[in-house]
Amino acid sequence: MRDAVAEYLGANGYDVTAVGDARSMRELVETNAFHLAILDIAMPGEDGLSLGRWLRSRMPIGIIYATAAGASIDRIVGLELGADDYMVKPYELREMLARVRSVLRRVPQPDEIRPAKPAGQGRRIVSFGGFSADLDGRMITGPDGALIDMAKSEFDVLEVFLTRANRLLTRAALSEAIGFAEEPEISRAVDIRIMRLRKKIEDDPANPKFLRTVRGEGYIFALPENGGDAH
Structure with missing residues (x-):
């Protein structure tokens, strides 16, 4: 699913980097900045909720969580942590693209946080x-x-x-x-x-x-x- 999402978003004009766990993501953030993160909640090692909270402390990033059907408690906790949207697995790639576009329209870019005007x-x-x-x-x-x-x-x-x-x-x-x-x-x-x-x-x-x-x-x-x- 991760590879399919990365390929589909890339084909629609986005610069996408995919990693398999929170540790790899933390290492990536040391040398790269991102506008949006699509995070699974249940991951090997550190879960997506904890990783999302850490990402928000580092940059003004939009966050979309993916969670298994029926795991409503994870979705509520994610909202309390400031998530921007949720997708329930399995999901259609076209719907993911629509959610990505919607969140990115609302995420302030680095040069918009403190405008010069x-x-x-x-x-x-x-x-x-x-x-x-x-x-x-x-x-x-x-x-x-x-x-x-x-x-x-x-x-x-x-x-x-x-x-x-x-x-x-x-x-x-x-x-x-x-x-x-x-x-x-x-x-x-x-x-x-x-x-x-x-x-x-x-x-x-x-x-x-x-x-x-x-x-x-x-x-x-x-x-x-x-x-x-x-x-």
């Missing part, structure tokens, strides 16, 4: 409760001015809320906006990302003042008209 010159910056979110630079700073450590998947959700502030958003609408394929066994995907977001931007995550739940309907990001600033 100064703030105030067309940059989309939204402020709320002492936080400042640079939507183009994909960075958020806290009230103390320090950068908030935020996974790409979490920032994806935050950006959707900030660009649709004070509007009720259903889980289906959120899932579609972030390009996440919602499936029955991972229906908690949006909830997990929101839970992680609340821990980073709310004083009391159990009683959020920004990212609020509308029971039975969805979520709303409460941004006072005079409390937010975008430019």
Whole structure:
């Protein structure tokens, strides 16, 4: 399957490198940078969940996990670690290609993380409760001015809320906006990302003042008209 995926993606214009275990991948990363990793969860030695967490600590990389049918607990754990998408084995190569394209559209490239354009010159910056979110630079700073450590998947959700502030958003609408394929066994995907977001931007995550739940309907990001600033 690994060889088939590498050959198929390569034939569709991608530069692909394939290895058989986490140790080989760690060695590869020492001398190469990547935009996306497709990781099996059950691998010899170190598992894919641990490897994905390590990769994220090294570079702004998109991650697609592959898991056996029925292993829903692995999928939930992966989401909690910030996975971008999942594929259940066996999968069609055409579907994998579509998922790869979708994730790569949302992964910031190295030169996009800190764009050279100064703030105030067309940059989309939204402020709320002492936080400042640079939507183009994909960075958020806290009230103390320090950068908030935020996974790409979490920032994806935050950006959707900030660009649709004070509007009720259903889980289906959120899932579609972030390009996440919602499936029955991972229906908690949006909830997990929101839970992680609340821990980073709310004083009391159990009683959020920004990212609020509308029971039975969805979520709303409460941004006072005079409390937010975008430019």
